[in-house]
Amino acid sequence: MKTVMVIGGGITGLSTMYYLQKIKREQNLDIKLILVEKNEKLGGKIATINQGEFIMETGADSIVANKDNVMPFIEELKLTDEVVYNATGKSYIYLHNTLMQVPEDTVFGIPTSMEALMKSPLVSYKGKLEAHKDLITRNKTFTKDSSIGEFLEAFLGKEYVENQIAPILSGVYSGKLEDLLISSTLPYLLDYKNKYGSIIRGLGKHHKPAPTANNKKFLSFKNGLSTIIDRLEQELTDVTILKGVETDSVERNQEHYDVSFVNHETIEADYVVLSTPFNVAQEVLHHEELNSSFNKLQNSSVITMYMGFDVPDSRLPKEGTGFINSGKGDLLCNACTWTSRKWTHTSSNRQLLVRLFYKNILPNFDELNQMTEEELVQIALKDMEKSFGITEKPKTVEVTKWTELMPTYNLDHGDAIQSLNEKLSTIYPHIILAGCSYYGVGIPSCITNGIHTAEKIASELKVVKK
Numbered sequence: 001m002k003t004v005m006v007i008g009g010g011i012t013g014l015s016t017m018y019y020l021q022k023i024k025r026e027q028n029l030d031i032k033l034i035l036v037e038k039n040e041k042l043g044g045k046i047a048t049i050n051q052g053e054f055i056m057e058t059g060a061d062s063i064v065a066n067k068d069n070v071m072p073f074i075e076e077l078k079l080t081d082e083v084v085y086n087a088t089g090k091s092y093i094y095l096h097n098t099l100m101q102v103p104e105d106t107v108f109g110i111p112t113s114m115e116a117l118m119k120s121p122l123v124s125y126k127g128k129l130e131a132h133k134d135l136i137t138r139n140k141t142f143t144k145d146s147s148i149g150e151f152l153e154a155f156l157g158k159e160y161v162e163n164q165i166a167p168i169l170s171g172v173y174s175g176k177l178e179d180l181l182i183s184s185t186l187p188y189l190l191d192y193k194n195k196y197g198s199i200i201r202g203l204g205k206h207h208k209p210a211p212t213a214n215n216k217k218f219l220s221f222k223n224g225l226s227t228i229i230d231r232l233e234q235e236l237t238d239v240t241i242l243k244g245v246e247t248d249s250v251e252r253n254q255e256h257y258d259v260s261f262v263n264h265e266t267i268e269a270d271y272v273v274l275s276t277p278f279n280v281a282q283e284v285l286h287h288e289e290l291n292s293s294f295n296k297l298q299n300s301s302v303i304t305m306y307m308g309f310d311v312p313d314s315r316l317p318k319e320g321t322g323f324i325n326s327g328k329g330d331l332l333c334n335a336c337t338w339t340s341r342k343w344t345h346t347s348s349n350r351q352l353l354v355r356l357f358y359k360n361i362l363p364n365f366d367e368l369n370q371m372t373e374e375e376l377v378q379i380a381l382k383d384m385e386k387s388f389g390i391t392e393k394p395k396t397v398e399v400t401k402w403t404e405l406m407p408t409y410n411l412d413h414g415d416a417i418q419s420l421n422e423k424l425s426t427i428y429p430h431i432i433l434a435g436c437s438y439y440g441v442g443i444p445s446c447i448t449n450g451i452h453t454a455e456k457i458a459s460e461l462k463v464v465k466k
Contacts, residue, residue, distance in 0.1 A: 004031055008037065010045060016453045019455070047059055064217065087216075093323060099387065106164075130157035130158075169185065273434050277407075278437040309351060316341050322336055356384075377399075
């Protein structure tokens with residue numbers, strides 16, 4: 001019998017185990033499955049808090065609905081009756097101390113037509129004219145290993161990128177655009193530029209409204225995202241789940257691995273999946289030859305803050321679901337989601353619930369990270385008063401600090417992953433890195449990574465069928 005161990009009980013680790021269990025049953029494989037999680041609860045960055053009339057997510061707040069693997073996975077888990085979709089509405093950018101609507105017919109703020117380009121309230125007429133060079137300038141130098149920020153600025157202009165695109169993309173990918181690769185963000189934009197001669201034309205031909213319920217792009221569950229974590233845990237009946245167990249090291253022992261723990265006896269495994277942040281994997285493996293590649297990877301930090309008020313949700317700007325801060329104004333927060341408006345299930349009495357984000361790209365982030373909860377609330381209340389006039393005190397507050405836990409795909413990311421996999425195949429065969437540190441942010445990407453990891457292990461296993 002072979003033993004497969006997954007270290008890390010987030011969505012990638014759980015998806016890996018779910019599909020390994022499925023393959024084990026389908027192929028009648030003689031394998032033992034063990035999942036190890038250092039926290040007392042599974043889920044990683046997915047964690048739902050129910051507090052009175054409010055439902056809050058301390059990590060991810062939704063799943064992109066139109067990804068190919070999402071609905072089949074939810075249907076297989078028999079969760080379709082629990083699904084809720086986001087309320088559609090207008091998104092804003094806070095620019096020059098004013099909330100301005102992000103134009104429709106844009107993708108991450110990038111226009112999909114000349115009409116969308118010209119009607120933007122966020123960019124001056126001069127900036128719009130500069131963006132026309134996308135239609136007449138050919139790409140001669142940029143590849144998928146180039147900076148997404150430099151690529152967009154070269155064809156759409158500095159003002160369009162700074163005022164409308166960068167606030168959105170930097171928020172999604174947790175980094176400055178000049179430091180992020182095309183390949184790890186929006187690789188199809190380069191394909192469009194090369195094929196159609198224009199990013200705008202390419203987007204216009206390919207990006208249509210998502211084929212989801214009422215064209216709603218995101219989904220969650222009636223009782224929060226932890227619903228999918230709880231269901232996966234229930235489904236893993238062929239898996240030994242060890243919670244509250246912290247991994248100390250993984251040592252090669254001939255053809256096997258001895259996995260030692262801080263608070264559990266050592267376990268021998270044939271395959272080990274490290275579905276953890278890269279710095280944890282680096283520490284667990286502690287091998288000098290891997291460090292140069294691990295050291296090229298980066299994490300970022302963010303403070304998120306929910307505030308619930310005894311104020312009707314109707315006090316929010318009409319039809320809005322949130323805003324992103326351009327950085328050209330008097331606000332400190334990077335973004336604010338109007339949660340009770342975007343996700344009506346999160347506020348049973350239709351009272352105001354908002355979520356603010358403070359990221360480590362802020363110049364004074366280290367100072368913020370040292371503040372008490374009370375001090376952070378005062379910062380957030382000032383941002384709310386300036387942005388949309390709320391002056392009341394919150395009745396519910398939930399502050400979460402994700403310190404050095406948010407993946408940032410910098411210019412060295414792709415090379416580092418390739419190098420790590422090549423080295424692991426020699427130094428640690430049958431040890432696999434998985435998760436958002438390596439292969440894509442977002443729950444759909446993590447589920448896909450879990451599927452691929454399970455299939456890879458199953459294809460390599462040399463076991464005797466029962």
